Amino acid sequence: MTHTVLNTATRDTPDVLILSEDGDYRILSDMLAARGITVSLINPLVAPVPDSALDADLIVLGGLKSDGGCGGYQAFNRCAAVRRTIVVLAEADPEAVDDLYRKGAAVVFVRPVDYHHLCLQCAYFLERARSGSRPVRIADTVFDPARRQIHMSADRGVRLTEAETRILVLLSDRPGQAVGKDEISEYVFRKPYDKYDRRIDVHISNIRRKLRDAGLAVRIDSSRLGGVRLVAEAEAAGLVDHVEAAG
Known part of the structure; x- marks a missing residue:
């Protein structure tokens, strides 16, 4: 999978940034784009993650491995303290789940995950993020x-x-x-x-x-x-x- 940006003609910063080595996360990006949500889909092994993308309202880490040295985990450590982050772990690991929540993850799932449910979760957190800036x-x-x-x-x-x-x-x-x-x-x-x-x-x-x-x-x-x-x-x-x- 290469660095793919969907529906970002007028914005440098996406609503949702999806970081995953799994090409199936294009399904989620297509679902979000169909809702009018601006999405950036990046494989951290193939392309660097630009700082502008990390300013997204919501970040999804798909199929994250319990390895502090992997690209997805490094990106998580850069953004979790200031952005809502949804994490899908590649496999069950209670210690990793505790660590992710402690560092600021909004919600943690374990693969396999239903993309429709994940899309609804993204829509919910985006609404929360936007309502937090309204008068x-x-x-x-x-x-x-x-x-x-x-x-x-x-x-x-x-x-x-x-x-x-x-x-x-x-x-x-x-x-x-x-x-x-x-x-x-x-x-x-x-x-x-x-x-x-x-x-x-x-x-x-x-x-x-x-x-x-x-x-x-x-x-x-x-x-x-x-x-x-x-x-x-x-x-x-x-x-x-x-x-x-x-x-």
Whole structure:
């Protein structure tokens, strides 16, 4: 199999990058292309993986061998910390599965895998990736992840750091619901939660201060069951009822 790029006439960065030595993964690339998804299909043994391709919204490693020196595994180590990654292992290996999840894999399968199911998984994760960059309205407040900003009006808003933005993306995906620090650590820092690491507490404290200083109508509450949740100021004691995409 050679380096194949499908439907990329107007984009250097694909929606989905498939890295595999197995030519059958063209079936998956064709399925995704039929859905209007831009796909780059690369055999890491034949062609180098360009950095622009690794910026894809989703990366699929097909038939990955449990060998830290193989091309697919090297690519995984380069991208898993910052991109959603689906891995299909060539054979069952519990230690490899644990290692892949620890390093940031979104989901791990073991071959054989149904390409239709894999296509649906890709579509799901792409939707999650895209929804994470859309503006979201919570009560009277708009959170814009792409601009790293949360505001009520042009003159009442705050700028956010990258880590603060990722925390709010996670919380705004489930408004009113408690999100544990272990999940925040995995999503923001791609590493297991360490109770001695105070970074999450510092970031949340900074977000709270920014929301309060700007007089915005949302806040982050601590849950009695652990974790934190994003709530509308007027409904701080209950769940947020009104969440919609901001137009």
